[in-house]
Amino acid sequence: MNKLHVRGVIFDMDGTLADSVGFFYEIALEILALAGAPPVPREQVYALMRVGDAAALEKLFPADYPDPATTLKRIVDSRMQEWMQRYHHETRPIPGSLEVLHALHAHGLRLGIATSSGRALPFLDHWGVRHLFTGIIGREDVESRKPHPEPILKCLALLQLQPHEVVYVGDSPIDIRAGKAAGSYTAGVLTGTSHHDALHPEGPDHILESVAMLRSILHL
Numbered sequence: 001m002n003k004l005h006v007r008g009v010i011f012d013m014d015g016t017l018a019d020s021v022g023f024f025y026e027i028a029l030e031i032l033a034l035a036g037a038p039p040v041p042r043e044q045v046y047a048l049m050r051v052g053d054a055a056a057l058e059k060l061f062p063a064d065y066p067d068p069a070t071t072l073k074r075i076v077d078s079r080m081q082e083w084m085q086r087y088h089h090e091t092r093p094i095p096g097s098l099e100v101l102h103a104l105h106a107h108g109l110r111l112g113i114a115t116s117s118g119r120a121l122p123f124l125d126h127w128g129v130r131h132l133f134t135g136i137i138g139r140e141d142v143e144s145r146k147p148h149p150e151p152i153l154k155c156l157a158l159l160q161l162q163p164h165e166v167v168y169v170g171d172s173p174i175d176i177r178a179g180k181a182a183g184s185y186t187a188g189v190l191t192g193t194s195h196h197d198a199l200h201p202e203g204p205d206h207i208l209e210s211v212a213m214l215r216s217i218l219h220l
Contacts, residue, residue, distance in 0.1 A: 003219040004185050004205065008134075008161045009104055010152055012170030013115035015192015016211055017097045018123065020087065021171075024049065027083055028060055034079075035071045037061050046193040050172035052116070052146060088122040094191050096212025098127055105132045107220045110159045113137065114151035114168070114178075134159050146170075147177035152184060167218070169211060176202035187217060 015021040028045045032038065040060050048056035057076075061068035105111060112135040113121070119138030124130040135158025137151045144150045152168055159166070168179030171192025176199060179186035187206040188199035199207050206217045 001206075001217065004167055004217055005219045006109070006167050006185065007165040008110035008112065008159050008167075009214070009218075010112040010114050010155050010159070010166055010168045010179075010184070011211070012168075012172070012175045012192075013113055013117055013121065015094075015171035015194075016169055016175075016189055017094055017101075017113075018091050019094050019191070020091045021046065021049065021192050023087065023091070028057065030079070031057060031072065031075050032060060034075050035061065035065075035068070037065055050174065050193040050198060052172075052174040088120070089126070091123045093123075093127055094189075094210055094212070096210060098129055100211055100214050101129050101132050103215060104218075104220075109218075110134045110161060112155040112159050112166075114146075114155040115139070116145050116151075147174040147181065149178050149182035152178055152182040156182070156184075167205070169214065173198060173202045176204045179204075187214065 011017050025042050025045050029039050032040065048059060053059065057072055058068050101111065111133050113133055114137045116139050119136050119140060135155045137155045139145060141154060142150045156163060156166060163183030167185035167187055168175065169187045169189060170176065171189050172194050176186045176188055186204040187208055188204040189208050189211050190196060191210045196207060208214065
C-alpha cells in the first residue's frame with residue numbers, strides 16, 4: 001500500500017465522521033408518509049444523496065403525484081425545526097472516528113471539515129472535538145457545493161495548506177470528484193451512502209471500510 005505523505009486531512013461530515021445518513025432516510029420516509037405517498041427503499045434515497053441531487057426529495061414521489069414541490073415545501077416548512085434540533089443534538093460519531101481525530105491532531109496534522117451541511121454542527125462540541133479542527137466550511141460559506149471544489153479550496157485556505165498536502169475523506173462520489181478537482185488526494189469510506197462499486201469508478205487513492213482505518217494509509 002502506498003501511504004500518503006500529507007500535512008492535513010479534510011473530512012466530509014455526514015456518513016464520514018457523523019453516523020447520520022440513516023437519519024436522513026428516516027426523514028425521507030416521514031415526508032412520504034405525511035404526503036400520502038408510498039415508502040421507497042433505502043438505496044433509492046442514498047443513490048440520490050451520493051450524487052448531490054438538488055431535487056432529491058421531489059424525485060422520491062411517484063411520477064403521477066400531483067404537485068410534489070408544493071407538498072414537499074409545506075411538510076419541510078412545518079418539520080424542519082424539529083429535524084434540525086434532532087440532527088444537532090442526537091447525531092453520534094462513526095465508531096472509531098473520534099479516536100482517529102485525536103491521533104491525527106496529536107501527530108501535528110491540520111484538520112478541516114468541508115460539508116454540504118451547515119457550519120454550526122453543535123455535535124462537534126458534544127463529542128469534544130471542535131478544537132481539533134483548524135477550519136470548517138459549510139454550505140453557507142460557498143456559492144458552489146460539491147462536486148465543485150470550492151468547499152475544499154476554502155478549507156485549504158483556512159488550513160494554510162496546498163491541495164497536494166491534504167487528503168479529502170468522504171463517503172460519496174461527489175466527495176471524490178470534489179477532492180480530485182481541488183487537486184488533493186482522496187479517500188472514500190463505506191460508512192455512508194456508498195458501497196464499493198459506487199466509489200471505485202471515481203478513482204479515489206484509497207477506499208476504506210471506515211474513517212477508523214485512516215491511519216493505515218497515512219505516513220505518520
